[in-house]
Amino acid sequence: MNAVTFSDQAMAASAAPTQRKGRLRYHTLIFHATSVLVALLFLAPLVWVVLSSFRSPAESTQPPIPPWPMDGFSISSYDRLENFGQSVLHYSGNSLFVAVGTSMLTIVVSLLAGYGFSRYRFPLKGLAFVLILSTMMIPFQSILTPLFLLLAKMGLQNTLIGLVFIYTTLQLPFSVFMMRNAFDAVPKEIEEAARMDGVKGWRMLVQVMGPLVLPGVVTVGLFAFLNAWNEFLAALVLLTDQSKFTLPVLMTAVQHGRYGSVDWGAVQAGVTLMMIPCMILFLILQRSYIRGLTAGAVK
Amino acid sequence: MNEQVNLQRIQRQAGLCLRRVSKSFGSVEVIRDVDLDIEGGEFVVFVGPSGCGKSTLLRLIAGLEEVTSGDVLIAGKDVTEEDPSDRGIAMVFQTYALYPHMTVAQNMGFGLKVAGRSKTEVEEKVGQAADVLQLNDYLDRRPGQLSGGQRQRVAIGRAIVRDPDVFLFDEPLSNLDAELRVDMRIEIARLHQKLGNTMIYVTHDQTEAMTLADKIVVLRAGRIEQVGSPSTLYDDPDNMFVGGFIGSPKMNFMDGVMRQNGVEVAGVILQTRPITNRPADGTPVHVGIRPEHWRLAEEGKTAVPFKVGFSEFLGGASYLYGTIGEKSCTVNVEREAISERGSVLNLMADADHICLFDQNERRIR
Ligand SMILES: Nc1ncnc2c1ncn2[C@@H]1O[C@H](COP(=O)(O)OP(=O)(O)OP(=O)(O)O)[C@@H](O)[C@H]1O
Numbered sequence: 001m002n003a004v005t006f007s008d009q010a011m012a013a014s015a016a017p018t019q020r021k022g023r024l025r026y027h028t029l030i031f032h033a034t035s036v037l038v039a040l041l042f043l044a045p046l047v048w049v050v051l052s053s054f055r056s057p058a059e060s061t062q063p064p065i066p067p068w069p070m071d072g073f074s075i076s077s078y079d080r081l082e083n084f085g086q087s088v089l090h091y092s093g094n095s096l097f098v099a100v101g102t103s104m105l106t107i108v109v110s111l112l113a114g115y116g117f118s119r120y121r122f123p124l125k126g127l128a129f130v131l132i133l134s135t136m137m138i139p140f141q142s143i144l145t146p147l148f149l150l151l152a153k154m155g156l157q158n159t160l161i162g163l164v165f166i167y168t169t170l171q172l173p174f175s176v177f178m179m180r181n182a183f184d185a186v187p188k189e190i191e192e193a194a195r196m197d198g199v200k201g202w203r204m205l206v207q208v209m210g211p212l213v214l215p216g217v218v219t220v221g222l223f224a225f226l227n228a229w230n231e232f233l234a235a236l237v238l239l240t241d242q243s244k245f246t247l248p249v250l251m252t253a254v255q256h257g258r259y260g261s262v263d264w265g266a267v268q269a270g271v272t273l274m275m276i277p278c279m280i281l282f283l284i285l286q287r288s289y290i291r292g293l294t295a296g297a298v299k
Numbered sequence: 300m301n302e303q304v305n306l307q308r309i310q311r312q313a314g315l316c317l318r319r320v321s322k323s324f325g326s327v328e329v330i331r332d333v334d335l336d337i338e339g340g341e342f343v344v345f346v347g348p349s350g351c352g353k354s355t356l357l358r359l360i361a362g363l364e365e366v367t368s369g370d371v372l373i374a375g376k377d378v379t380e381e382d383p384s385d386r387g388i389a390m391v392f393q394t395y396a397l398y399p400h401m402t403v404a405q406n407m408g409f410g411l412k413v414a415g416r417s418k419t420e421v422e423e424k425v426g427q428a429a430d431v432l433q434l435n436d437y438l439d440r441r442p443g444q445l446s447g448g449q450r451q452r453v454a455i456g457r458a459i460v461r462d463p464d465v466f467l468f469d470e471p472l473s474n475l476d477a478e479l480r481v482d483m484r485i486e487i488a489r490l491h492q493k494l495g496n497t498m499i500y501v502t503h504d505q506t507e508a509m510t511l512a513d514k515i516v517v518l519r520a521g522r523i524e525q526v527g528s529p530s531t532l533y534d535d536p537d538n539m540f541v542g543g544f545i546g547s548p549k550m551n552f553m554d555g556v557m558r559q560n561g562v563e564v565a566g567v568i569l570q571t572r573p574i575t576n577r578p579a580d581g582t583p584v585h586v587g588i589r590p591e592h593w594r595l596a597e598e599g600k601t602a603v604p605f606k607v608g609f610s611e612f613l614g615g616a617s618y619l620y621g622t623i624g625e626k627s628c629t630v631n632v633e634r635e636a637i638s639e640r641g642s643v644l645n646l647m648a649d650a651d652h653i654c655l656f657d658q659n660e661r662r663i664r
């Protein structure tokens with residue numbers, strides 16, 4: 001009799017545990033609804049651009065409202081883009097050269113400067129750093145004319161190299177700041193351990209510190225690439241030769257349709273093309289990039 | 300073959316010598332005029348309160364900081380101006396300081412690789428170190444995938460692989476939990492036996508210092524207070540600071556007055572051992588007696604009255620905290636003697652174990 005009750009209790013104890021379904025909370029609901037709404041808001045312009053780039057020639061001179069093609073899909077906008085001046089590939093090459101050049105130069109300079117500001121002591125270090133940062137407060141449009149004159153003096157007007165120098169200069173304050181933080185986040189002991197191991201000079205930067213600040217390098221490089229890829233005003237002012245145009249400048253040139261009308265279709269097609277490399281780059285580097293922005297949060 | 304290796308090791312044991320070493324950071328003098336001789340193969344421990352300059356002294360030896368004045372000699376050679384990697388030393392950091400982007404094997408072999416050794420040699424040396432430290436199963440992992448104790452072993456492995464004359468440890472165990480700390484302590488002691496190198500070890504853990512050291516260096520505010528074997532420092536401290544710093548619970552200090560046949564504490568005369576530079580009778584002194592050197596007085600004999608405050612039973616030992624006269628005092632007693640708060644015990648101390656200090660806190664011998 002006793003044995004039975006015991007085993008009954010044992011059964012009850014070993015029966016399936018109470019199922020918990022996770023309580024439905026209103027704020028999770030609101031949270032998700034808001035997130036979806038915000039995501040849609042951000043996506044809408046992109047979708048708009050992509051859809052309207054496929055409108056037919058007749059439609060494409062009209063402002064893209066509504067955005068979707070009314071009389072069938074057509075890739076004529078892309079054709080017009082392709083046939084403008086030299087091929088669109090040529091202009092993409094210009095843009096790529098400027099963007100890659102800017103990000104490479106920015107990475108090299110900010111890596112060295114960040115390392116110096118983080119690890120070395122020199123007179124007026126604090127002041128120099130603040131000065132570099134304070135240049136971020138000057139709107140670069142206001143110094144475009146002197147910049148243009150400077151470049152002309154150096155014989156770099158209307159060259160892509162000149163553009164790379166300008167973009168790098170504009171990109172550096174932020175990048176040096178990022179890289180200094182990245183180096184600051186690396187514990188001093190690691191560098192000291194490397195010194196014990198006999199590591200010196202360049203080797204320290206490349207083999208020991210480099211891999212540890214890689215997220216910072218990726219972030220800096222990506223920002224430089226995107227900003228140079230998308231920059232318009234300086235490129236418009238400095239590049240006079242049509243064969244030197246970068247993609248944003250090409251967009252303005254291509255939008256002039258016949259009789260002063262705006263060729264919306266060609267512009268949308270160009271914008272769509274321009275977005276692709278940025279997206280690919282971002283997706284590839286996403287992980288390191290996000291880690292870069294939180295560098296220092298975790299040792 | 301093995302004997303040959305051992306012989307080599309013994310011949311290679313390198314001593315270390317500091318000559319009037321000082322170090323200032325700006326206007327702050329952190330290490331003041333330190334002279335120290337360390338013989339080859341010795342295990343030396345630096346102890347002292349936080350901020351006294353233990354790490355700085357170690358980093359001066361390592362070459363990570365430059366001395367402001369003085370000389371550093373390793374194996375009889377002046378290395379004051381040499382780079383850390385040329386001094387024949389290896390250092391284990393408190394935070395391990397492993398290279399996060401390298402595997403365990405790469406971490407340990409990096410120094411040799413930088414020195415341009417062949418791949419086979421690096422692998423062989425790393426393999427040997429991994430054997431010694433039982434790291435064979437982890438060679439392909441990254442530091443992030445290891446436990447604290449394993450990381451510390453990798454850090455030690457990185458030091459072993461460099462085959463240094465002198466090992467430097469800066470509080471290597473303070474990031475580990477209590478149990479692991481004991482294990483690693485024993486492992487380090489075993490390593491020292493096995494390798495026979497000179498080792499210098501910084502800690503603020505009493506037990507680590509006492510158990511590991513051949514020689515303890517007590518530092519205070521950048522100066523060496525005393526150098527000696529653990530038992531010398533314990534039995535025969537040069538001053539009140541060393542007496543109070545070495546040993547746990549601390550040495551008790553009471554006010555006393557010199558009398559013809561001993562020293563008077565709380566109205567009772569305690570015998571002392573013979574003193575060469577005996578101060579005149581009536582001179583006030585500090586009397587230092589360790590908790591375990593008190594014992595219950597026999598009935599009827601003169602004794603010091605000890606008023607019990609509270610007691611601690613730790614299994615092996617029991618401590619009573621209370622007062623003698625006005626001064627607080629700790630006493631190590633048999634567990635039978637644990638008494639109620641407020642009760643008074645009659646205590647005596649052995650003449651051999653009473654240390655007297657003058658008003659400048661220096662030992663009277
Ligand atoms: N780079 C530095 N610049 C200025 N002062 C320093 C520097 N490094 C150490 N100090 C000072 O030197 C003194 C000794 O420091 P040190 O790190 O050697 O102490 P420690 O004995 O190792 O202490 P702990 O037990 O807390 O590790 C401290 O007062 C510290 O503030």
Ligand SMILES: [Mg+2]
Nearest residue numbers: 353354355470
């Ligand atoms: Mg320290």
